[in-house]
Amino acid sequence: xxxxxxxxxxxxxxxxxxxxxxxxxxxxxxxxxxxxxxxxxxxxxxxxxxxxxxxxxxxxxxxxxxxxxxxxxxxxxxxxxxxxxxxxxxxxxxxxxxxxxxxxxxxxxxxxxxxxxxxxxxxxxxxxxxxxxxxxxxxxxxxxxxxxxxxxxxxxxxxxxxxxxxxxxxxxxxxxxxxxxxxxxxxxxxxxxxxxxxxxxxxxxxxxxxxxxxxxxxxxxxxxxxxxxxxxxxxxxxxxxxxxxxxxxxxxxxxxxxxxxxxxxxxxxxxxxxxxxxxxxxxxxxxxxxxxxxxxxxxxxxxxxxxxxxxxxxxxxxxxxxxxxxxxxxxxxxxxxxxxxxxxxxxxxxxxxxxxxxxxxxxxxxxxxxxxxxxxxxxxxxxxxxxxxxxxxxxxx
Amino acid sequence: xxxxxxxxxxxxxxxxxxxxxxxxxxxxxxxxxxxxxxxxxxxxxxxxxxxxxxxxxxxxxxxxxxxxxxxxxxxxxxxxxxxxxxxxxxxxxxxxxxxxxxxxxxxxxxxxxxxxxxxxxxxxxxxxxxxxxxxxxxxxxxxxxxxxxxxxxxxxxxxxx
Ligand SMILES: [Zn+2]
Numbered sequence: 001x002x003x004x005x006x007x008x009x010x011x012x013x014x015x016x017x018x019x020x021x022x023x024x025x026x027x028x029x030x031x032x033x034x035x036x037x038x039x040x041x042x043x044x045x046x047x048x049x050x051x052x053x054x055x056x057x058x059x060x061x062x063x064x065x066x067x068x069x070x071x072x073x074x075x076x077x078x079x080x081x082x083x084x085x086x087x088x089x090x091x092x093x094x095x096x097x098x099x100x101x102x103x104x105x106x107x108x109x110x111x112x113x114x115x116x117x118x119x120x121x122x123x124x125x126x127x128x129x130x131x132x133x134x135x136x137x138x139x140x141x142x143x144x145x146x147x148x149x150x151x152x153x154x155x156x157x158x159x160x161x162x163x164x165x166x167x168x169x170x171x172x173x174x175x176x177x178x179x180x181x182x183x184x185x186x187x188x189x190x191x192x193x194x195x196x197x198x199x200x201x202x203x204x205x206x207x208x209x210x211x212x213x214x215x216x217x218x219x220x221x222x223x224x225x226x227x228x229x230x231x232x233x234x235x236x237x238x239x240x241x242x243x244x245x246x247x248x249x250x251x252x253x254x255x256x257x258x259x260x261x262x263x264x265x266x267x268x269x270x271x272x273x274x275x276x277x278x279x280x281x282x283x284x285x286x287x288x289x290x291x292x293x294x295x296x297x298x299x300x301x302x303x304x305x306x307x308x309x310x311x312x313x314x315x316x317x318x319x320x321x322x323x324x325x326x327x328x329x330x331x332x333x334x335x336x337x338x339x340x341x342x343x344x345x346x347x348x349x350x351x352x353x354x355x356x357x358x359x360x361x362x363x364x365x366x367x368x369x370x371x372x373x374x375x376x377x378x379x380x381x382x383x384x385x386x387x388x389x390x391x392x393x394x395x396x397x
Numbered sequence: 398x399x400x401x402x403x404x405x406x407x408x409x410x411x412x413x414x415x416x417x418x419x420x421x422x423x424x425x426x427x428x429x430x431x432x433x434x435x436x437x438x439x440x441x442x443x444x445x446x447x448x449x450x451x452x453x454x455x456x457x458x459x460x461x462x463x464x465x466x467x468x469x470x471x472x473x474x475x476x477x478x479x480x481x482x483x484x485x486x487x488x489x490x491x492x493x494x495x496x497x498x499x500x501x502x503x504x505x506x507x508x509x510x511x512x513x514x515x516x517x518x519x520x521x522x523x524x525x526x527x528x529x530x531x532x533x534x535x536x537x538x539x540x541x542x543x544x545x546x547x548x549x550x551x552x553x554x555x556x557x558x
Contacts, residue, residue: 123489146480199481247512
């Protein structure tokens with residue numbers, strides 16, 4: 001059980017860009033860390049421990065914790081690297097949370113980053129999968145996600161145009177975020193006319209490849225008053241991983257007791273029961289969801305309980321998830337606008353913290369008090385965190 | 398696209414290779430040698446839940462027990478879901494461009510409870526559908542090496558007949 005309540009008290013990030021040839025990975029990490037320390041009003045000396053993560057293979061640097069020690073601030077301090085695929089950024093956040101919640105560390109620096117420009121993303125993703133059973137036919141994230149989209153449309157009657165609404169929404173939100181990578185005033189027509197990458201997924205449905213880093217300060221309830229910004233409390237975390245083979249998630253729909261996206265449904269059940277969420281659309285003030293492509297913004301809303309199965313298209317078309325709607329989804333512009341993969345999950349948590357602290361600029365959700373962040377990865381794995389303005393009554397797992 | 402700047406240096410990993418040699422394990426090898434030598438699919442049955450896995454794996458994840466009993470599985474099945482890949486990319490296993498377009502699908506072989514991922518010989522999405530029947534087409538006898546690619550692809554079976 002958790003011993004301490006934990007809050008995010010500092011946020012730093014680089015601008016998310018298609019390529020940063022002006023910096024090494026170490027220097028990119030340093031930009032985000034420096035920003036987070038400045039934001040929290042502390043120095044490297046005040047940090048008790050560091051958690052860092054990125055995707056294995058992507059930069060061909062496999063010992064990033066040590067390699068980046070000058071930039072990440074961990075010189076002669078405890079540091080550990082975590083990598084859980086697409087969920088890496090949220091797992092970094094959860095690991096930092098565990099460090100502090102355990103009572104062993106007061107101030108922990110969480111860092112997540114990627115320089116997608118340094119390798120071929122599709123090739124790198126393929127090497128993350130099984131050499132015997134997956135790699136011979138697999139075509140990376142785009143095609144893997146397309147399998148899900150085909151099934152989703154066949155089962156619910158959702159259309160490619162329904163999905164386009166998600167892409168348009170997230171990219172409109174990104175126009176208000178100077179840190180987002182893509183600033184495109186996208187239209188439904190532009191998405192529909194974009195070429196197929198892997199039927200039924202089109203160019204306009206997919207996230208970009210991005211260079212970027214993000215760093216957060218996690219602090220114990222004993223020290224939160226030392227920081228200049230109001231704490232964004234972590235109310236609960238949950239995660240579920242499934243088997244690894246690309247075709248397994250479809251098996252899991254039958255075999256692990258979930259109906260649709262078992263990892264997300266089970267993580268959601270756990271975290272909602274911890275925090276008392278029964279009506280997410282009305283209880284959350286915003287959600288920052290790891291939606292790597294547009295169709296996810298339909299189907300995952302159903303697995304997260306924002307609507308009934310098959311209700312994703314109507315929910316999104318209603319405007320309830322737009323900025324100004326009942327529960328804005330991805331006010332930051334989301335993954336569809338910036339995807340430095342290792343950093344992507346942590347950026348979701350960062351946006352929730354900024355919103356809860358009232359520091360989200362033009363995209364601020366008025367009076368945001370409760371926020372949901374998710375990570376997505378591997379073969380439909382799921383990390384979830386709930387953040388809030390109100391200090392929880394007691395430490396909670 | 399950002400213009401290429403001459404004042405910022407990038408280096409390439411070059412032509413060097415870092416080859417790996419992976420073990421399929423005794424069970425995975427059995428699956429692959431059955432295909433290589435007999436053009437037959439074998440599965441493995443969980444003693445606890447009775448589910449049959451194809452390809453063969455040692456552990457049933459949900460039951461967390463080891464499996465031993467090998468059972469024959471059909472070379473015909475149906476499509477669970479599919480996509481038609483249209484973007485070009487370099488296959489990291491070969492270093493060459495993967496020929497596109499191609500269809501790959503999650504396939505449910507008759508007599509199994511898990512699915513495999515493989516090519517289907519049809520690239521028109523209009524002609525593909527979930528539930529469509531498919532049958533394995535194997536490589537010629539002298540070309541099979543003990544790889545999943547000993548199955549050339551799955552052929553879409555005529556639904557009208
Ligand atoms: Zn079993």
